[in-house]
Amino acid sequence: MSQDNYFERVYELTRQIPRGRVSTYGRLANYLELGSARMVGWALNKVFTDRAVPAHRVVNRKGELSGRIHFPTPTLMQELLENEGVVVVDHCVQDFDGLVWDPSDELQ
């Protein structure tokens, strides 16, 4: 179904996050003009279990894996990031400032 919901936008944009990179809810929300980062988190919460979305690449502004608790296992999110080459310590992305990915930076 052609759902113009934020659901589809967040879902598609999250898929475009390159491997080894991470993004934030606020940046995605800002690019999608959602007006609220919570919309991104809400959409991902419905998406991650229904669609194969790399939600593990989306973290909060602090670079913390705030959504790890919603994964099947709280360590799965960190494992996936480390598997992609992202250094995660104490559930926080290291060098987050250098790994953060902006949709407007790639898609422009």
Add this chain to the structure above:
DNA sequence: GGATTGACGTCTG
């Protein structure tokens, strides 16, 4: 139909 919650962010104190 109203109140609360939610994977957040920004401002003010």
Add this chain to the structure above:
DNA sequence: GCAGACGCCAATC
């Protein structure tokens, strides 16, 4: 610099 409160918009209870 850190802590607390407010705002967003939609879904769920």
